[in-house]
Amino acid sequence: MTLNIETPALLFSATSLILLAYTNRFLTIAQIVRGLKKTYDMEHNKSILIEIKNLNLRLTxxxxxxxxxxLSLFLSVFGMLVLFVEWQLIGIYIFGASMLCLLASLGISFWEISISVNALRVHLSDLIEKDKTN
Structure with missing residues (x-):
């Protein structure tokens, strides 16, 4: 089995865009947490504290x-280096590890999105209840 040096390079554009999206999510949630903390410091509302804990999990x-x-991007670059010096078998394993890291990243992303959707449903549930009574 052989692996071309170009194959690990295929992950570069996808991984770069994914990391940019992750960073944007992080910055948005961090800003929301800062605002909620200020509100909690003034009001000591338990629901705000629960929301902050939820957002803290999402940040983690x-x-x-x-x-x-x-790590996926790093292993892709390292795999290309290994393939460049023609260590095929090691390059294949490193590229495989890179794809596993990307898969783990995407799986955790799905988990975080699920938490986000559930939190939004909780926020919207009171509107749905009000709509049912009208």
Whole structure:
């Protein structure tokens, strides 16, 4: 089995875009947490504290998404280097590890999105209840 040096390079554009999306999610959630913390400091509302804990979990997941994404990119570059010096078998294993890291990153991303969707449903549930009573 042989692997061309171009094959690991295929992950570059996809991984770069994914990391950019993860960073945007992180920055948005961090901004929301800062605003909620200010509100909580003034009001001490328990629901705000629950929301902050939910967002904290999401920030942790995004950190792991970024970690595995960066590791995937690093292993892709390292795999290309190994293939450049014509160590085929090692290059294949490194590229396989790179794809596994990308898969882990995407799986964690799905988990984080699921948490986000559930949180939005909770927010919208009171509107749905009000709509049913009218």
């Amino acid at each position: 997941l995004i950190r792991y998404m970024q970690l595995f994404g960066v």
